[in-house]
Amino acid sequence: MERPEPGSEIDGFRVGECVHSGAQGLIFRVIRPELGFAAVMKVPRVGPGEPAENLISFETEAMILPALAGAHVPRFVAAGDLAKTPYLVTEWIEGESLDAKLKRGPLDASEVARIGAAIADALHGLHQQDAIHLDLKPDNVVLKEDGEAVLIDFGLAHHARYPDLLAEEKRFAAGSAPYVSPEQVLGTRSDPRSDIFALGVILYEMATGELPFGVPATQAGLRDRLWVDPVPPRARARELPPWLQELILRCLEPRAEARYQSAAHVAFDLRHPEQIALTARARKTARAGLPAQLARWWRARGARPAPRLLPNAQVATAPVIMVAVDTTHADDPRQPLLQRATAQVLSLSPEYRLLCVSVIRAGPVVEGAGTAGEVAGAHLEHLVRLRHWAGPLRLPPERQSLHVIESASPERALLDFARRNHADVILLGAPSAEHQALAWWRSVASGVTAHAHCSVYVVRAGQK
Amino acid sequence: MAIALLSDLHSNLEALEACLRHAREGGAARYAFLGDLVGYGADPQATVDTVQRYAAEGAIAVKGNHDEATEKRAGYMNEATKDSIEWTRKALDGARKGFLAALPLVVREQDVCFVHASAASPARWEYVDGPGAARRSAEAAQAAYVFCGHVHEQLLYFESSQGRWSAFRPTPGQAIPVGRRRRWLAIVGSVGQPRDGRATAAYALFDPQREQLTFHRVPYDHLAAARKIRQAGLPEFHAFRVERGV
Numbered sequence: 001m002e003r004p005e006p007g008s009e010i011d012g013f014r015v016g017e018c019v020h021s022g023a024q025g026l027i028f029r030v031i032r033p034e035l036g037f038a039a040v041m042k043v044p045r046v047g048p049g050e051p052a053e054n055l056i057s058f059e060t061e062a063m064i065l066p067a068l069a070g071a072h073v074p075r076f077v078a079a080g081d082l083a084k085t086p087y088l089v090t091e092w093i094e095g096e097s098l099d100a101k102l103k104r105g106p107l108d109a110s111e112v113a114r115i116g117a118a119i120a121d122a123l124h125g126l127h128q129q130d131a132i133h134l135d136l137k138p139d140n141v142v143l144k145e146d147g148e149a150v151l152i153d154f155g156l157a158h159h160a161r162y163p164d165l166l167a168e169e170k171r172f173a174a175g176s177a178p179y180v181s182p183e184q185v186l187g188t189r190s191d192p193r194s195d196i197f198a199l200g201v202i203l204y205e206m207a208t209g210e211l212p213f214g215v216p217a218t219q220a221g222l223r224d225r226l227w228v229d230p231v232p233p234r235a236r237a238r239e240l241p242p243w244l245q246e247l248i249l250r251c252l253e254p255r256a257e258a259r260y261q262s263a264a265h266v267a268f269d270l271r272h273p274e275q276i277a278l279t280a281r282a283r284k285t286a287r288a289g290l291p292a293q294l295a296r297w298w299r300a301r302g303a304r305p306a307p308r309l310l311p312n313a314q315v316a317t318a319p320v321i322m323v324a325v326d327t328t329h330a331d332d333p334r335q336p337l338l339q340r341a342t343a344q345v346l347s348l349s350p351e352y353r354l355l356c357v358s359v360i361r362a363g364p365v366v367e368g369a370g371t372a373g374e375v376a377g378a379h380l381e382h383l384v385r386l387r388h389w390a391g392p393l394r395l396p397p398e399r400q401s402l403h404v405i406e407s408a409s410p411e412r413a414l415l416d417f418a419r420r421n422h423a424d425v426i427l428l429g430a431p432s433a434e435h436q437a438l439a440w441w442r443s444v445a446s447g448v449t450a451h452a453h454c455s456v457y458v459v460r461a462g463q464k
Numbered sequence: 465m466a467i468a469l470l471s472d473l474h475s476n477l478e479a480l481e482a483c484l485r486h487a488r489e490g491g492a493a494r495y496a497f498l499g500d501l502v503g504y505g506a507d508p509q510a511t512v513d514t515v516q517r518y519a520a521e522g523a524i525a526v527k528g529n530h531d532e533a534t535e536k537r538a539g540y541m542n543e544a545t546k547d548s549i550e551w552t553r554k555a556l557d558g559a560r561k562g563f564l565a566a567l568p569l570v571v572r573e574q575d576v577c578f579v580h581a582s583a584a585s586p587a588r589w590e591y592v593d594g595p596g597a598a599r600r601s602a603e604a605a606q607a608a609y610v611f612c613g614h615v616h617e618q619l620l621y622f623e624s625s626q627g628r629w630s631a632f633r634p635t636p637g638q639a640i641p642v643g644r645r646r647r648w649l650a651i652v653g654s655v656g657q658p659r660d661g662r663a664t665a666a667y668a669l670f671d672p673q674r675e676q677l678t679f680h681r682v683p684y685d686h687l688a689a690a691r692k693i694r695q696a697g698l699p700e701f702h703a704f705r706v707e708r709g710v
Contacts, residue, residue: 059643167624167630
């Protein structure tokens with residue numbers, strides 16, 4: 001078996017310095033001029049005396065990584081023959097490990113929200129590709145300078161369209177003890193909401209500097225994950241805002257059905273904390289009392305893994321639906337049509353989030369015209385109209401949010417907002433010939449349709 | 465060079481032709497027919513002729529229990545199946561029956577084993593109906609890959625750790641990496657009589673160089689195939705199954 005070492009060359013890769021040496025393997029910088037980006041070679045520790053898991057987890061990563069795409073996973077370059085020269089070459093991600101960042105102590109709420117949203121973005125991108133990380137922890141998150149998070153180490157990951165080589169390796173495949181979800185403890189490796197639980201642990205750690213469940217060392221200690229109620233984050237860090245506790249404790253619900261159903265929803269809430277509907281979770285000041293803990297324990301006794309859905313299908317049950325409402329022309333006859341279309345789309349999705357967006361033109365900055373107070377007044381006026389528009393839909397507050405955006409380019413504003421918030425569908429009105437005042441919508445509807453990253457539902461009044 | 469793996473054709477010419485067309489467009493350069501060319505369906509002659517033509521050009525073909533039953537009676541079959549075998553026996557001439565009778569039970573090529581049922585006892589037509597049966601078949605085959613049929617549902621068994629086997633339900637159209645380092649047993653599904661509630665023909669494409677296996681489902685004119693079964697006076701049950709894919 002050929003072993004890479006600094007200075008050697010393997011399959012056209014010149015091996016450079018060793019940047020990591022761990023129990024499972026080594027990581028070297030490698031150079032191949034035609035690549036055009038920096039790369040690393042991961043070499044598992046295999047052979048006599050090394051645990052068999054090293055090779056299986058390496059094989060899993062070599063299987064899954066080539067199938068993944070997007071800005072939140074390292075680009076796959078090449079894999080060596082498992083029998084002769086096992087290695088994996090991927091893009092080198094320049095940035096700071098979240099682990100290194102956390103070693104300097106807890107972060108303030110806005111920083112927690114910013115980093116948390118970046119990780120949630122990355123998870124959503126992964127789940128949409130039918131993959132689940134299952135070993136999410138600060139070591140495996142790299143924060144790039146542009147604020148994006150990249151997930152690394154897919155050695156315990158699951159891809160729903162590939163055979164799970166780790167299926168029979170339940171103990172080893174359960175991830176890292178402080179971050180592992182209750183269902184993983186039970187041996188389930190097919191639920192994307194496990195990653196949302198691990199994200200909750202990371203958010204808790206970022207906000208308080210402590211781990212919600214400690215570092216269990218035994219299987220029995222891990223099973224506590226099924227029912228133990230963590231100390232509320234605000235009991236550990238009093239200055240934390242209630243919305244952050246609400247969000248973290250929702251991620252940490254032992255039953256996957258009670259958590260956020262999509263990482264896109266977590267990302268959205270972290271970016272719009274003022275829109276989070278607070279519940280009893282936000283008000284908790286101590287762990288549940290003994291009777292409640294016993295009840296949780298009793299329920300956990302019968303816990304069984306949840307039924308299976310492909311990760312992307314699971315995410316699809318929780319779509320983000322965005323509707324663009326023209327609050328400047330509130331009496332337009334197409335408004336009820338847009339309402340009806342929105343209600344129809346919502347009725348097909350059990351776990352939707354509705355974002356109602358109105359883009360108003362940024363007022364021209366003319367000297368003497370429009371004080372700050374007047375601008376804020378206009379903003380509020382449109383917010384009120386938006387609320388009025390959404391009223392007949394009778395949606396629970398935690399399912400909808402209202403946004404008034406000032407922009408000179410409604411098309412760009414809508415597209416940016418949709419992309420940033422992982423919208424799955426955009427609904428908007430078609431331009432109408434008889435409303436000259438609405439002429440600008442013509443370019444908006446067609447522009448949004450042409451450039452959106454997702455489906456667009458254009459609502460048009462039928463010809464009389 | 466991809467190999468198309470087609471099993472349990474069951475005299476369903478519409479399904480067979482749709483799969484062959486799909487495989488050719490998908491880059492198949494070789495073909496392997498994994499048994500049960502006949503039985504249940506209304507087109508035994510044309511089905512046997514098609515397979516015979518491919519075999520003359522180098523295709524692999526192995527024998528299934530329905531093919532065997534056209535030469536010697538099988539006691540284990542139910543009445544409707546026996547009726548269709550009786551009908552098939554009459555429909556086939558000596559040359560076609562001779563072709564079926566001469567088919568081998570197992571074909572081995574390099575690290576691949578082709579068989580209709582279990583390689584552990586190919587003549588006993590045991591069902592590979594769980595990880596244990598998959599392991600027994602793979603161990604007897606002494607090959608990295610075992611491709612078989614008999615069970616009509618597409619399933620991929622693989623050796624995980626410490627000799628334990630697991631089952632995986634494939635997503636149609638998704639290429640699956642199947643490295644030679646571990647052993648695999650694929651049940652490629654039925655071309656002519658799918659039974660999972662979807663009336664689409666099933667087969668698989670194996671690319672030995674890239675070590676990839678892709679399971680496919682192909683829509684075909686299943687209503688025409690069902691109609692022919694009724695017109696031939698074959699048991700209604702067989703028409704119903706083809707119509708509904710159950």
